[in-house]
Amino acid sequence: xxGPEVLEVVDPGLLTTIQDGGRPGMxxxxxxxxxxxxxxxxxxxxxxxxxxxxxxxxxxxxxGPTLVALARVTVGLAGGIGGRxxxxxxxxxxxxxxxxQPGDTLLLDGPAxxxxxxxAVPGGVDxxxxxxxxxxxxxxxxxxxxxxxxxxxxxxxxxxxxxELTLPxxxxxxxxxxxxxxxxxxxxxxxxxxxxxxxxxLLATAWSVSTSSDRVGLRLEGPxxxxxxxxxxxxxxxxxxxxxxxxDRLPIVLLVDHQPTGGYPVIAVAITADVDRLGQLAPGSSxxxxxxxxxxxxxxMEMRRFLFRAGADELRENGRWDDxxxxxx
Amino acid sequence: xxxxxVPFGDAALLVELADTVSVANARRARVxxxxxxxxxxxEPGIDAPVAAAASVLVPFDPARTQADTARExxxxxxxxxxxxxxxxxxxxxxxxxxxxxxxDGPDLELVAVELGLRPDEVIELHAATEYEVLFLxxxxxxxxxxxxxxxxxxxxxxxxxxxVPAGSVAISGPMxxxxxxxxxxxxxxxGRTDARMFDPGATPPARLRPGDRVRFVPRR
Numbered sequence: 001x002x003g004p005e006v007l008e009v010v011d012p013g014l015l016t017t018i019q020d021g022g023r024p025g026m027x028x029x030x031x032x033x034x035x036x037x038x039x040x041x042x043x044x045x046x047x048x049x050x051x052x053x054x055x056x057x058x059x060x061x062x063x064g065p066t067l068v069a070l071a072r073v074t075v076g077l078a079g080g081i082g083g084r085x086x087x088x089x090x091x092x093x094x095x096x097x098x099x100x101q102p103g104d105t106l107l108l109d110g111p112a113x114x115x116x117x118x119x120a121v122p123g124g125v126d127x128x129x130x131x132x133x134x135x136x137x138x139x140x141x142x143x144x145x146x147x148x149x150x151x152x153x154x155x156x157x158x159x160x161x162x163x164e165l166t167l168p169x170x171x172x173x174x175x176x177x178x179x180x181x182x183x184x185x186x187x188x189x190x191x192x193x194x195x196x197x198x199x200x201x202l203l204a205t206a207w208s209v210s211t212s213s214d215r216v217g218l219r220l221e222g223p224x225x226x227x228x229x230x231x232x233x234x235x236x237x238x239x240x241x242x243x244x245x246x247x248d249r250l251p252i253v254l255l256v257d258h259q260p261t262g263g264y265p266v267i268a269v270a271i272t273a274d275v276d277r278l279g280q281l282a283p284g285s286s287x288x289x290x291x292x293x294x295x296x297x298x299x300x301m302e303m304r305r306f307l308f309r310a311g312a313d314e315l316r317e318n319g320r321w322d323d324x325x326x327x328x329x
Numbered sequence: 330x331x332x333x334x335v336p337f338g339d340a341a342l343l344v345e346l347a348d349t350v351s352v353a354n355a356r357r358a359r360v361x362x363x364x365x366x367x368x369x370x371x372e373p374g375i376d377a378p379v380a381a382a383a384s385v386l387v388p389f390d391p392a393r394t395q396a397d398t399a400r401e402x403x404x405x406x407x408x409x410x411x412x413x414x415x416x417x418x419x420x421x422x423x424x425x426x427x428x429x430x431x432x433d434g435p436d437l438e439l440v441a442v443e444l445g446l447r448p449d450e451v452i453e454l455h456a457a458t459e460y461e462v463l464f465l466x467x468x469x470x471x472x473x474x475x476x477x478x479x480x481x482x483x484x485x486x487x488x489x490x491x492x493v494p495a496g497s498v499a500i501s502g503p504m505x506x507x508x509x510x511x512x513x514x515x516x517x518x519x520g521r522t523d524a525r526m527f528d529p530g531a532t533p534p535a536r537l538r539p540g541d542r543v544r545f546v547p548r549r
Contacts, residue, residue, distance in 0.1 A: 025377030028417075029535040030465035030472070030509075030527070130529050140469040140510050142529040189335040189343045234350045235466055235473070237379030237386025239341050261381045261466030269338030272391055294396065297339035301391055 003126040004162045006073040009154040013065035013108065017136040018125050018144035021054030026131065027237060027260035034143075035135045037215055037256050037279030038116050040304070041079035041094075041177050045118035047312050048076025048097045050167055055124030055159070056134035058150070060117040062282055064108025065150060069100035073158065074167040075121055078176045080114020080280050083107050095176025099166055114177050114280030122167065123159025138215065139257065173314045174307060178277040182290040183253075185243065186297065188266035194227060194245060201225045202243070202251060202267055203289050211283040215257040218281060224249035225267075235261040241270030241278065243289070253278055253287075273300035332407055334400060340391045342399050344407070347383040350503050352475050354383035355463035359539050360414040361385050364406035372402050380539065381464050382473070420461075422542040425507065425522045427456070427498050429547055433521035434498070440483055440517050452547055454478040455519060460505060462541045470509035470527025472537035477505050489515030496521045498545060505545075509535075520545075 009016075019042065022035020036042035036059055043053035051057075058065075064081045076097045077083075084091045085098075086105040092098050094117060100106060108117065127134050127144060136144025145154060158165060191199050202225060210219040230247050238244075242254040244264035251267065255278060270278060271292060281287055292300075337343040344361065347354040362380035365387060369375050374394030379386040389399045429452045430437040441448045460474035467473075477500055485501040490513060493499070497508040499516035508514055509526035522545075526536050537543060 027377065027379040028465060028539060029469060029533060030467065031469045031534070131534060137469070137529075139512065140527065140529070142469075186336065186338055189337055189345075234348060234354075234382035234384065235464075236343060236345070236381045236384040237341075237388075239338060239386070239388060241338060259467050260379060261464070266337070269341075271338065272340045294336070294339055298391060301339070305392065 003123060003157045003159050004165065005070045005155045006121055006158045006165065007067045007156045008070055009065055009150050009152055009156070010068055010105065011066040012150045012152060013060060014063040015061040016065045016150040017059050017138065018056050018127055019059040019135045020056040020124070020133055022135050022256065023131055023133045030260060031131065031137070032257055032260050033240070034137055034257050035133065036118065038079060038118070038178065038276040040276040040308070041116065042118040042120075043308065044078035044095065044172050044176055044311070045076045045120035046124070047315055048078065048170060048172060049074065049120035049122050051120055051122070051124050055120065056127065057125060058119040060108055060119065062112060062115055063110070064117055066108070067106045069102055069104045069106065070155065071102055071162070071165060072099065073121060073165045074099045075119055077117065077119055078172065079117035080177045081108055081110060081112045081117025083109060093176070095172040097167055097170050099169070112282070115282035116279055121156070121158040121160075122165050126157035126159045170315055173311050178280060180277070180280070182288045183274050183277060184271045184292040184297065184300065185268035185289050186271060186292065186294065188243060188268045190233070190265035191267055194230070194265055194267050198225050198227045198245070198267060203291055205288075207251065207287050209281050209283050209285050209287060213283055215255050217255050217258060218253040218278065218287070220251045220253065220287070222250070225251070230265060232263045233265060235263045238262045238266070239269065241272070241275045242266055243268040243270065255279060271297035271300060273297065273304050334403055336396060337386060339396070341386055341388040342396065342403060344385045344387065344403055345383065346385070350382040350463070350475065352461050352463065355380070355461075355475065356416075356540075357410070358383060358385050358464070359416060361406055361410040363417040364409040364414045365402065366417065368402045368406055372398065375399055375402055381466060416540045418538065418540065420540045420542055421538070422544070423537060424544045424546050425524050426548045427520040427522050427545045429520035434519040436499075436517040437519050440500070440519065443483060444480060446480065451481065451519065454481050455500070455505065456545045456547050460543045462537045462539050462543065463504070464539050465535060465537070468509060468512055469529075470535040470537070471506060472535070472543075474505045474543055476503045483517055485515040486517065489513050493518065494521065496523060496526070498522055
């Protein structure tokens with residue numbers, strides 16, 4: 001059984017994919033976790049649309065898509081990309097819901113305050129689950145819509161029945177995306193091997209995000225980190241937020257589509273609370289790293305959890321809201 | 330060296346068992362990962378461990394599990410593994426037909442020159458070994474196989490290819506592998522197999538699983 005068709009793609013934008021909480025725990029099959037590059041923003045979009053935090057949503061990249069409504073439908077927008085309804089001129093801002101009438105054209109071409117935006121529909125985007133998730137695995141081409149980005153003419157279905165596609169207007173009580181700022185890191189498992197000068201250089205430099213960055217990782221440009229030769233190590237498991245130092249001595253920060261294992265030395269690892277922030281860094285933007293402690297990492301994560309719960313509680317007060325908070329991540 | 334447990338950010342520990350890639354080290358990693366996997370029933374804040382060449386990454390949910398608790402679980406699992414733990418599942422033997430050389434194996438001739446061998450000797454040495462799946466990584470269904478014959482050890486390409494065709498059979502250092510999908514890659518391509526290595530609709534989706542045995546059969 002499939003839900004009602006709600007949106008048709010007129011222009012797919014730069015890279016629009018279906019993403020959810022991904023496929024954790026499948027590294028033994030060579031499958032990476034994947035899912036939304038910024039879980040925080042996806043959770044807000046889903047909360048606005050009345051969904052569980054990890055329901056499948058559209059992930060927009062830098063230049064979002066143009067969509068035409070096929071039904072009267074309320075959508076939730078969050079993250080770093082805004083837009084407008086072309087035929088009415090009404091601006092739509094991240095952190096709000098808005099109801100489209102059939103035939104309305106939604107143009108998600110900015111303004112952009114970050115690299116990614118999330119658009120949620122009631123009941124989540126309805127595509128088949130593959131290996132436990134609706135996320136698009138772009139490298140191996142499965143999940144989402146046949147494993148590919150959205151294309152012109154695609155019609156998207158919502159998981160909610162036809163009589164539950166609209167919701168009252170509401171807005172997220174806090175920031176609709178992770179707040180910008182330095183990426184807090186802990187020294188990586190190979191920081192000592194690379195030397196304190198290397199870690200100091202990583203922390204002292206304002207790095208520029210290269211245009212060859214994608215959902216696999218951010219390639220950083222700046223002065224190569226000085227030091228002795230960088231050997232390739234026996235491959236080991238890695239996580240999103242891992243900062244690798246390859247032989248060209250320019251750091252790579254792994255994002256959600258990273259390979260399950262890697263062989264470059266790990267100079268630092270971003271704290272869990274800041275991984276979503278990495279997903280909002282667009283090519284050409286600047287990023288700085290800041291050393292922190294395990295205690296501070298824990299406090300930052302608890303603060304994040306508190307903020308989401310408070311926001312979700314405030315939304316729930318206004319209507320029929322189920323328990324939105326499913327997990328801390 | 331003895332096992333070294335090091336923090337990997339605020340949500341994982343890395344257990345380094347050795348520095349080098351070998352069948353024996355990968356086996357130790359799998360046995361340890363299996364012991365941690367069993368311990369997860371009591372400690373659900375620990376996420377699925379990732380066994381690799383000579384290490385196990387142990388991710389955990391910092392909202393539910395403290396790093397100290399994860400470390401205790403790892404230490405207990407190391408004790409279990411050292412007294413002879415078990416492989417996660419029974420090994421299968423796979424025979425993969427390979428067309429070596431030509432367009433299917435564009436690096437065969439150069440690798441032979443580099444190693445001071447004839448191309449048919451490279452094929453013979455590559456096909457003579459029954460390999461073990463050390464671990465999966467790089468891409469869905471990509472199995473690292475070891476160890477190749479000592480005379481077949483070559484470095485990867487200095488500049489990786491933008492596109493390696495699906496089914497390419499390649500070598501690098503002590504390992505060999507089949508590329509399951511077309512992807513970028515820096516290993517030296519000796520041949521190609523038609524076998525489908527990854528099918529997201531199948532159970533399990535990856536043809537080769539850690540601990541399995543693999544033979545390459547030259548196709549005439």
